[in-house]
Structures are given as structure tokens and as C-alpha cells.
Amino acid sequence: MLNPYVLVDVTVATMAPGNDGYGLVRDASLVVVDGHITWIGPSGDRPEHYTDLEEKPCGGRLITPALIDCHTHIVYGGTRAREFEMRLNGASYEDVSRAGGGIVSTVSATRNQSEVDLLHAALVRADALIAQGVSAIEIKSGYGLDYDTELKMLRVARKIGEQRPVRVITTFLGAHAVPDGMDADVYIDTVCIPALETAHAEGLVDMVDGFCEGIAFSATQIERVFEKAQALGLPVKLHSDQLSNIGGTPLATQFGALSVDHVEYATDADAKAMAQAGSTAVLLPGAFYTLHETQKPPVQAFRDHHVPMAVATDWNPGSSPLGSLLLAMNMACTLFGLTPAEALAGTTCHAARALGLDDCGVIATGKRADLAIWNIEEPGELAYGIGINPLHTRVFGGVMER
Ligand code: DI6
Numbered sequence: 001m002l003n004p005y006v007l008v009d010v011t012v013a014t015m016a017p018g019n020d021g022y023g024l025v026r027d028a029s030l031v032v033v034d035g036h037i038t039w040i041g042p043s044g045d046r047p048e049h050y051t052d053l054e055e056k057p058c059g060g061r062l063i064t065p066a067l068i069d070c071h072t073h074i075v076y077g078g079t080r081a082r083e084f085e086m087r088l089n090g091a092s093y094e095d096v097s098r099a100g101g102g103i104v105s106t107v108s109a110t111r112n113q114s115e116v117d118l119l120h121a122a123l124v125r126a127d128a129l130i131a132q133g134v135s136a137i138e139i140k141s142g143y144g145l146d147y148d149t150e151l152k153m154l155r156v157a158r159k160i161g162e163q164r165p166v167r168v169i170t171t172f173l174g175a176h177a178v179p180d181g182m183d184a185d186v187y188i189d190t191v192c193i194p195a196l197e198t199a200h201a202e203g204l205v206d207m208v209d210g211f212c213e214g215i216a217f218s219a220t221q222i223e224r225v226f227e228k229a230q231a232l233g234l235p236v237k238l239h240s241d242q243l244s245n246i247g248g249t250p251l252a253t254q255f256g257a258l259s260v261d262h263v264e265y266a267t268d269a270d271a272k273a274m275a276q277a278g279s280t281a282v283l284l285p286g287a288f289y290t291l292h293e294t295q296k297p298p299v300q301a302f303r304d305h306h307v308p309m310a311v312a313t314d315w316n317p318g319s320s321p322l323g324s325l326l327l328a329m330n331m332a333c334t335l336f337g338l339t340p341a342e343a344l345a346g347t348t349c350h351a352a353r354a355l356g357l358d359d360c361g362v363i364a365t366g367k368r369a370d371l372a373i374w375n376i377e378e379p380g381e382l383a384y385g386i387g388i389n390p391l392h393t394r395v396f397g398g399v400m401e402r
Pocket residue numbers: 102103106176211239242287316317318319320
């Protein structure tokens with residue numbers, strides 16, 4: 001059992017709702033008992049019964065909730081660096097495709113790689129996120145597109161959570177792309193839905209996602225997957241309005257989606273529907289950047305309708321080979337116009353909400369002690385730096401890592 005302790009000489013960005021955006025407490029103390037926060041406030045106000053605890057001085061550093069990457073695809077085989085090179089040497093999308101590139105190449109590499117090798121590569125990616133103060137990672141399947149490989153990906157994702165001090169939330173994304181040579185409807189009914197049922201029965205699935213897009217699946221096809229998710233009692237989320245608007249968001253909100261992700265082409269009506277359904281908008285600037293997208297997500301509409309905005313890496317080998325959540329925060333500010341406080345909310349309290357987690361993402365009494373202690377004094381610096389990692393140390397479930 002962990003001894004209780006108190007972090008002293010800190011500035012705390014609690015990210016608790018309803019104040020300056022950061023919920024800053026200066027000259028603060030933060031009491032941790034049994035892996036949970038039991039008191040946070042100005043040092044002078046610390047209750048009598050907490051005065052004898054072991055004190056850990058933090059040298060005036062900033063503490064935030066540990067970061068949460070609420071949208072990743074970090075389990076995959078192979079790399080797409082070659083096609084990046086080809087495109088920059090003048091090859092067209094068709095040339096890349098003819099040379100066996102694109103999502104199809106990731107699917108075959110993921111099918112061909114052993115579970116051990118997939119895990120090995122994914123752990124390296126998880127470690128990169130953890131090193132930036134991340135304590136929870138959502139990980140999707142979706143590069144198998146066959147029964148066995150979808151299950152294999154989810155087992156690997158679960159193992160990451162067992163082998164590293166990080167919470168892993170798994171998402172079944174069987175409806176990610178139509179496998180080569182297969183009809184989309186046949187795939188949904190004979191592969192995707194049966195794989196979801198088995199994965200759920202084996203305890204491998206926390207949430208269900210789909211890719212609703214002209215190049216992937218229609219809203220009617222996704223609806224069948226969501227009906228199955230609902231029958232199994234699993235929450236849903238959706239890749240929607242990334243490259244076009246084909247009605248994914250109204251569908252997602254009808255199913256009470258935890259989040260609607262990408263949303264560059266979402267309309268004001270979509271934002272309104274998301275607000276009514278309580279869905280979080282997950283902004284993914286890494287994909288926007290990589291694909292040279294020009295349509296920005298309707299950030300002002302999300303603000304006007306009080307839709308919480310999360311920010312994530314979307315780490316995947318094709319459209320977002322982005323291994324830094326801090327950089328995603330910076331990009332969300334520079335490319336989409338989020339304020340640094342919105343960007344930090346996007347990777348803490350709103351990211352927790354996008355995953356349906358209510359025990360983390362803010363610093364408050366009763367929450368898990370998942371914290372990031374930074375070598376900076378002002379929270380605005382987190383989104384300001386480009387490729388800078390100011391993490392001093394992480395606290396995971398109350399355990400201070402150094
Ligand atoms: N949206 C994307 O941008 C990626 N998947 C998705 O649903 C693309 C995935 C890839 O190219 O590997």
C-alpha cells in the first residue's frame with residue numbers, strides 16, 4: 001500500500017469546469033491517499049489532519065491532470081514512409097496505390113505480423129505517449145478487416161495496458177475500410193458484426209467506432225454496426241465529416257455517441273445535434289495537416305452550442321503519423337484557433353469525457369491521482385512549444401515515477 005503524501009510548492013491547473021479555463025490554484029498543496037486525490041487547495045488552507053503527511057516539494061512546478069489521448073490507431077504493422085517519399089517525389093495517389101501502398105498495405109502488414117511483433121511495435125508508440133505525461137490511451141482495431149486480425153489487434157491493445165503503467169481503452173473499428181475485393185454490405189454483415197460479437201464476448205471491446213465516409217461506409221451500413229453495439233451495451237463514437245459530409249453525425253448522435261471525431265465538414269446543425277446528444281467533438285489536427293486539408297472544423301459553432309472539444313493524435317501510419325499529444329495541442333491552436341486553455345481541456349477533461357471516463361481528467365477530490373508534473377510554471381506553455389517536452393514526471397494511480 002502506498003504511503004499517503006502531499007505535493008507542495010506547486011501551481012495546479014485543476015481543469016475543473018467553470019472558471020478561467022485552467023482552474024489555476026497557485027501556492028497549492030495536493031494530498032494523495034490510496035492512489036486518489038483527497039485534497040487540493042492553497043497551501044495555507046490545508047486541513048489539520050493532513051499536516052503530518054510526507055511532503056514532496058515540487059519546486060514551483062505546474063501540475064495538470066495527466067494527459068489522455070482519446071483517439072489513436074497505434075497497433076499496426078509496417079510503415080507508410082515509402083509512400084510519403086513517393087508522393088514527395090511526384091507520384092500520384094493512383095501510383096502509390098498501384099505500388100501496393102495506402103491503407104491496403106497496412107492491412108496486409110498487420111495481418112502478416114505476429115501478435116508478439118505487433119505488441120513490440122505498439123509498446124514503443126505507447127511509451128512515447130507515456131513519456132509526454134499521458135496516462136490513458138484509446139486504441140482502435142481496424143487494420144485487420146478480417147475476423148482473426150481484428151481480434152488480434154484488440155488483444156495487443158489490451159496487453160499494452162497490462163504491460164505499461166497506462167490505462168488502455170479499446171475500440172472496435174471493424175468498419176474502418178472495405179477490404180479489397182469485398183462488397184461493403186457483405187463485409188459488414190458477415191465479418192465486421194460477427195467479429196464484434198466475439199471480441200465483446202472475450203472482453204476485448206470498450207467502445208465501437210466506424211468510418212462514415214464516401215471512401216469507407218455509408219450511414220446505413222454504420223447503423224447496422226451501431227445497432228449491434230447498442231444490443232451489446234457498448235457505447236459508440238464515429239469518424240465523421242472528415243473529408244465530406246454524408247450524414248454520419250446525425251446517425252452518431254441518434255445513438256448518443258460519446259464522441260464524433262474529425263468533424264471538419266460538420267455543419268452548425270451537426271454541432272447542435274452533438275450538443276443535444278452530449279457528444280464530444282474530437283479534433284484531430286495531425287490528419288488535417290498530413291492530408292493538406294483546408295476545411296477547418298467549425299470550432300465557433302462548437303463553442304456556441306457548448307459542445308466540448310477534445311484533441312487527440314489520431315496516431316496512424318497513413319493520415320496522421322503523429323506521436324506527440326503535445327504537438328497535437330499546438331496544432332489545434334495554430335491550425336484550428338483553439339486557445340491554449342481549450343487545447344489543454346481537450347487532452348484532459350474533455351478527452352476523458354470522449355471516453356466515458358469520469359474518474360480522471362480533472363484534479364479534484366475523489367479523482368484518480370493521474371498527474372503530470374511539468375518543468376514550467378504557466379499552463380499556456382504546454383500548447384505553445386513545438387516539439388518540446390517539458391515533462392518532469394508523471395504520477396500514475398498515485399505512484400510518482402521519479
Ligand atoms: N481516417 C483517417 O484519416 C485514417 N482512418 C480514418 O478513419 C486513414 C487510415 C490510413 O490511411 O491508414
